[in-house]
Amino acid sequence: MHSCKLYFACEIKVVLLRANFRSDLDTSFYQQQQQQQDQPLNMAVRDKTNILKVLRALMRAGNTGIQAATSEAFHALVVPTSDSHGSEYIAPCDARREFLTDFTGSAGTAVVTLNEAALWTDGRYFLQAERELNKHHWILMKQYQPNTPTIGEWLNKVLTPGSRVGVDAETMSYDTWTKLEKELLLCGNQLVQTPVNLVDQIWTWRPERPFEPVVPLEMKFAGKSWNDKLIEVREKMAKKDAALLVLTALDDVAWLFNLRGSDIDYNPVFFSYAIVSMNRA
Numbered sequence: 402m403h404s405c406k407l408y409f410a411c412e413i414k415v416v417l418l419r420a421n422f423r424s425d426l427d428t429s430f431y432q433q434q435q436q437q438q439d440q441p442l443n444m445a446v447r448d449k450t451n452i453l454k455v456l457r458a459l460m461r462a463g464n465t466g467i468q469a470a471t472s473e474a475f476h477a478l479v480v481p482t483s484d485s486h487g488s489e490y491i492a493p494c495d496a497r498r499e500f501l502t503d504f505t506g507s508a509g510t511a512v513v514t515l516n517e518a519a520l521w522t523d524g525r526y527f528l529q530a531e532r533e534l535n536k537h538h539w540i541l542m543k544q545y546q547p548n549t550p551t552i553g554e555w556l557n558k559v560l561t562p563g564s565r566v567g568v569d570a571e572t573m574s575y576d577t578w579t580k581l582e583k584e585l586l587l588c589g590n591q592l593v594q595t596p597v598n599l600v601d602q603i604w605t606w607r608p609e610r611p612f613e614p615v616v617p618l619e620m621k622f623a624g625k626s627w628n629d630k631l632i633e634v635r636e637k638m639a640k641k642d643a644a645l646l647v648l649t650a651l652d653d654v655a656w657l658f659n660l661r662g663s664d665i666d667y668n669p670v671f672f673s674y675a676i677v678s679m680n681r682a
Contacts, residue, residue, distance in 0.1 A: 452603060453518060455603050456478070456513060456603055457515050460474060460475040460476070460477075460478055460513070460515065461474045463475060474565065475567035475599075476515060476560055476561070476564035477513065477514040477515075477560060477564065477566045477567070478513045478567045478568070478595070479511075479512050479552065479567070480498045480511040480600055481510050481573050481577075482507070482508060482509055483573070483574075484572065485572060486650055486651050486674075487650055488668075489507065489508075490665055491665065492608075492611055492665050492666075494609060494611070497598065497601070500600065500604055500607075502520055503533050503535065504522070504529070504533045504534055505533060506525070506526035508522055508526065509521060509522035510522075510552060512556065514556075517540065518538055519539065519540040519541075519555065520539055520540070522541075522543075522544055523545060524544075527541070527543055552584075553585055556590065557584065557587060557590060560590055562590065565590075566585055566590060566591065566593065568592065568594065568595065569594070569597075611665070611672070612664070612672075613662055613671065614663075615661070617659060618659040620659075626659070627657060630658075630659075631677065634657065635677070639679075644678065645677065645678050646676070647675075648674065648675040651664075651665070651668075651672065653675075654673045654674070
């Protein structure tokens with residue numbers, strides 16, 4: 402049984418504007434953050450003024466230092482919680498929303514315009530978000546409450562028609578993208594994929610991506626060989642007249658190939674993508 406790691410993701414590293422914009426981030430600011438970590442939760446709200454300032458400068462610049470199709474500015478940026486695999490639980494290197502907002506809950510979406518910033522989260526986290534968000538810079542949007550607008554509704558209200566709303570498409574599901582895109586179009590606004598993840602460009606000292614060992618799961622625990630699973634999957638593909646199956650969810654890949662890892666704490670998964678055809682995988 403093969404224990405090779407299915408790892409096809411590559412991380413885009415852009416240093417040109419990162420170096421320029423990071424010059425605005427005061428080292429003492431991060432030292433102050435470290436000192437605050439031992440304080441009670443309601444006393445540990447960190448000042449994100451500099452980070453929001455630098456992010457907005459990057460949004461205004463539009464062109465992020467790589468060859469892009471456009472250099473137009475982004476008037477808003479949506480930062481979901483999810484990673485590029487749609488994971489509910491993520492590795493520290495993918496905790497972009499937490500880095501930006503200081504909100505540590507497992508669900509939520511941050512939205513930054515050139516003048517305002519808001520966080521949407523559900524009822525499990527209202528109290529936690531109120532403690533962790535800096536109220537001077539962030540608006541708490543209590544999701545699913547009667548008077549709370551959706552992200553699209555709020556953006557249509559605060560943006561000028563014709564605005565560009567950026568998001569890293571790898572961190573947003575197709576259904577969520579489609580719904581938000583339709584809402585924005587009602588007021589002539591456009592949802593646009595950013596050429597790179599803008600938060601990554603300003604994230605000083607971002608944690609390294611884990612690359613832990615991948616091991617085969619014994620048959621007594623798996624219950625079925627990965628070859629048998631592939632046969633069954635291909636039978637389903639044939640019924641759907643599908644030539645290829647692309648797997649992006651980490652648990653899907655781990656289950657199909659009877660492999661386990663530990664790239665994300667408390668989850669037996671590893672960073673990977675998989676493609677299954679009728680004769681190869």
